[in-house]
Amino acid sequence: MTDRPADTDAYHADATDTGTFDVVVIGAGPPGENLAERTQAAGLRTVLVERALVGGECSYWACMPSKALLRPPAALAAARAVPGARAAAHGSLAVDEVLASRNAFASGWQDDGQVSWLASVGVELVRGQGRLTGPRTVVVTTPEGSERRLVARQAVALCTGSRATLPELPGMAEARPWSSREATSAGQVPDRLAVVGGGVVGVEMAAAWRALGARVTLLARGPRLLPRWEPFAGELVAEGLARSGVEVRTGASVSALRRPDEAGPVVLDVSGGNAVIADEVLFATGRRAGTENLGLDAVGLTPGDWLDTDETLRVRGVPGDWLYAVGDVTHRAMLTHQGKYQARIAAAAIAARAGGAPVDDGPWGRHAATADQRAVPQVVFTDPEAASVGSTLEQAEAAGLRVRAVDYDLGSVAGALLYAEGYRGRARIVVDLDREVLVGATFVGSGAGELLHAATVAVAGEVPIARLWHAVPSFPTMSEIWLRLLETYRG
Template identity: 55%
Template sequence: MEDTYDVVVVGGGPGGEVAADRVVRSGLTAVVVEAEAVGGECSYRACVPSKALLRPGAAREAAWSVDGARQAVTGALDPAQVLARRDRFTGRGDDTGQADWLNSAGIPLVRGHGRLAGERRVEVTGADGTVRTLRARLAVVLGPGTEPALPPVEGLDRIGVWTNRQATTADAVPERLVVIGGGVVACEMATAWRSLGASVTLLVRDQALLTGWEPCAGEEVTRGLTGLGVTIRFGVSATRVARDGTTRTVTVETDDGATLVCDEVLAAVGRRPRTADLGLETVGLPAGGWLPVDDTCRVTALDGDWLYAVGDVNHRAPLTHMAKYQARACAAAIAERAAGRPADTGRRQAWSAEADHIAVPQAVFTYPEVASVGLTERAAREAGVEVRAVEYRIGGVAGAALYADDYRGHAKLVVDESRGVVVGCTLTGPMATELIHTATVAIVGEIPLEHLWHAVPAFPTVSEVWLRLLEAYGL
């Protein structure tokens, strides 16, 4: 027996949920297959719990940055209350609310591990071992997400290493934490657990943090983490780890001959696609790899318009908000093609995820916050863009000085001189994550700088940095 739907979605994370919802809104039918919790990694073990852990420390830092408020905040954070607040947001992994939402939207949920079983067919193996087959009239959308990649460190797979999952869901603060990595997860989790009282050491193979960003981002986060008391060791890699069976402490050996003793080790060095057991081989695709797609999120390695991939697994923009954006485009393409129209990719089409190429906003909730969108200066030059970069210290803006005493922040615009438009922006400092959307709109809208001059920021706000940047450019 086969149950048939217009669209079968494998993976109930942010991308899968949105794809199914938009398909149903278009008048088609859809079903979601999920083996774990509906809502995916973001809801329970990544974005949501990490920001819940980070916010109390940020609130304290904001109070400390203003004389008069500083004197009112005299104690440390209450770890038990911080962890309890996090659990209120995540429900400790209970996905009842998310599953109920699917039901209310008219989207059946099939719990179990889904894998392709040929063209337009998905076999779902339930927890009890029963197998159910789902057939798609139109399309299968794959959104299995990714899983942590562990570095090649001897013994790491035997110590009960932390990944993002344990780092965002732990029930107690470790006394000593070693973090392997220097990217977003490493920096945010170092910030969160240090603010809760842990002694934190970062082992960073590179010579800077956030190496894919503008240099100012890594420099500011390094200064912020160091100010919090985090020890950062650049140009160092862990080579061997071992956990003591009696004390439960972990010994970490590094390639420069040092030995560290800690209570937990967090590996935060990247992600790999969850495609090893997705049945890709049944349709002629290699198992275990990423799934390249076009701008409609159609898997390009297959002929026909029936297999799509959204979210991290397509390796375009591994961020929750971009997974949802891709899902909207994917669903629109499926509906368009179901109606007999071609849904060719092109500018400003609802079914074309073109922002993946030009305007991917990112936000890191460290001290200070950092945010970016579009191209770095280096990436723009490597792409052959005629570039001019403009920078400004945000602390020189009246609104920033009022917002925080000794406001520290940096703004950088990357301008395409041939077109007179912004193609990249990086911001650091308090409120940076809230300010970045202005740059996103400017890049997507291709708004000429002389037009931005007439978008007057209110006084006295931190947004006045846009006026200062334009003045620095020469307008």
């Protein structure tokens, strides 16, 4: 397992060497942390390189702080929807408490706890910017400006995530826009907030800051919100945002920005509509690969590109098959839980290859990230929530499958009647008619995220409809929607 490979001379030590490891991981977000933990547990000496905070984007500027902002208004809305409870739910959110809770969820933007955890599982941490300089070789520029050379016997894994990208528009620099980072970490509520982008980040942050008291205008370039989802998901989320007081404008493209006074408001010129004036503007319009400073050119790859991987997460086009990539940087499924899934797959594959064991990389094999293509779950934490897994109807048809969509009013099941008065929601399953298995499911409604894992199991497990018929949902719960969908399918 620890033999030095014959295809590189990178193991000749010099004064800058810090030693030779089995696995070198660059990037200590959740994918990198999980991969490092698992390779270390498999007996492969692993070092983790991080230039910023251990825990990455998810811990400090994405999943954790954003959900801390979104949970209080969701809890308040749920109480207001239930007769007998709404009397206790009058008033507004305690903004200072919400922001303090958000800060705690982000650990005060300190990574001491994550660093302690790494030490507890035996993974060594090196602080600094890591870059490839040749086969299995990483040079780290430390915060002090010195360089340390790390050499991998088995594998180097790139887990450096993605970065928010801003469009090139006139006036962008003077406008000083928020990215997703500022949107989840801001310490004060702006009086007026413009949100540009109708995807997940855009709708969630519009919901969060509106609940905290900002007057929010959401500008989406396309005809609907959540364009990659089933159409009804975007429609119901837009209705929910509008009910909360968000001004939702679709078909609205920003052509220029102005902030004439450095301390004054931003003016957004909007094609085909009135200008928008806001105190802050959030652009949630896309991400780019975090690969610009990794030395990819040293191994024949293009800096700044997404990394193309096989099913075991090895980067294609690198001689020797020693380079892996996990998480957002692969552009496979840019979600924390999928990055951690990929880390489990990659770590198992690295360990198998290091030990000379067979690699099971067929569909749904132990060393294949099949779920990235077939069973990716995602929840949008707005009110109503939107939850989906697998393919939409449009995606399934584009893939050449013979499918049928089955819809049902989520508000008509008994559990919904208890959940909230006037509950609004919708559910859809997409059935492969040739195999009679689910290839996709979408639920929109309050609490819909809690319905998702059952659908994920059905899609990933390719459970036959005939067998699902025997999975009896408890009454009266929201899960009764499964019975209603299957009854509708069977006719």
